[in-house]
Amino acid sequence: MGRLDGKVALITGAARGQGRSHAITLAREGAEIIAVDLAGQVESVPYEMATPADLAQTVKLVEAEDRRIVSLEADVRDPEAMQAATERGLAEFGHIDIICANAGISSWDPAPDMSPQRWRDMIDINLSGVWYSVQPALTSMIERGAGGSIILTSSVYGLEGGVGRVHHYVAAKHGVVGLAKSLANELAPHRIRVNTVNPTFVATGMIQNDAIYKLFVPDLPNPTQEDFKEVLLGMNKLPIPWVEPQDISNAVLFLASDDARYITGTTLVVDAGHLA
Template sequence: MGRLDGKVAFITGAARGVGRSLAVRFAEEGADIIAVDLCAPVAGVDYHESTPDDLSETVSAVESLGRRIIASAADVRDFDGLKAALDVGVAKLGRLDIVCPNAGINTFADVADMPAQTWQNMIDVTLTGVFHTCKAALPHLAPEGAIVITNSVAGLKGAAGIAHYSAAKHGAVGFMRSLAHELADRMIRVNSVHPTGIKTDMVVNEVSYRLFVPGDPNPTPEKLAEATKGENLLPIPWVEPRDIANAALFLASNEARYITGVALPVDGGAFIL
């Protein structure tokens, strides 16, 4: 018997990385999945972004576990399109119990050098996208349901070069805590998970190599791992997507039935450094 038997989860940014891990981990515990992802580039983002083939891999991984999945391309910046994709999924799967606003982007720039559009893109995807996801879900979300927002340790503290990212993630914490108040009378819990760097394409990419291993003509994941160990209290360079999915699973399950309004770090101690 799975911890999410009979439940349906809506996950954004589901094509790869943490989003795929959420879909797979929840399916392992008995949930059916409504999955969306942009599957296209976002202007100003330098690393390789998800594709329709990536989303198809998520579909195959969930179906291999014997669970149902309704997947489509949708942009969290487009409320009407996102809502339409979710409405189709709920119509086909019959209910909605868990919402995981997970889609996000990562770019680097000091405030003095940051184009206004870089700031706006970050807010639109990483903060407004959370609002759109939750707003679209609320009419469907069952009593005693759960919302688990993928956030970041940057939502708990700032750092140079990511003011836009940190501001969006801090904003999502305030949104999470306010929404926890609004939904408490329906016994719907709202929490967020705050990773350190995660071993995904958003972190292990050429941009990160240039930032953490500057001037090296032959960067490798191993060199990046060594260079980023100091970012965490534990002697690790990053966490794995499944670590975040496990935390989200706990918060979405009945084991956390009285936990709401919590910002849970899964960060190797990065927050307390």
């Protein structure tokens, strides 16, 4: 028996990276999966984002765990699209027990140079998109009366000021923490728990790309992953540059399961000592 047998999990940003890892991990523990992803590019994002082929691969990997999955291309910035995605999942599985609002982007600019569009995309995806991912399922979760677990992806930068040039990212991730605490208060009488996971750097396409290498190693004309690694080693207390997606999925699984049945309104930090 898996820890999530009979459960249904809606996961955003599921095409690759942390979202794909969450989908596979929860499926391995018995959950059916509703996988949502834009599967497209946002103009203000300076690295390649997930594709429809990535989302299709997530489907194959979940099915390899002998679990059912519904995949949908939807933009978390669009409340109507997220409502439709939720309704499709409910029509397929009958209920939603777990929501992993994981979809997010990264970008950066000095404060004087931050364009309105870059700011808007960040807040719309990393904060408003979290809300639009959660709200459509709340009525069904409350009416079903079986409780549930909502896990919002924040960051260590949801708990500190962060490095320079990510003001919009820091603002959004702090907002996610506040949203989780507020929802935890409101939904507790319905036995619906709400928590955040707050990772340090995670080895996904969001940080493993040339654009972010240049941001963190500006003195070199063509910095490599090894150059980037050396910088990050100085940012965590444990002697590692980044954690793996599975490390975050393990935390998500814990929060989704009955092992965390009395944990709500918290920030679960997986940061290799970054905040210590």
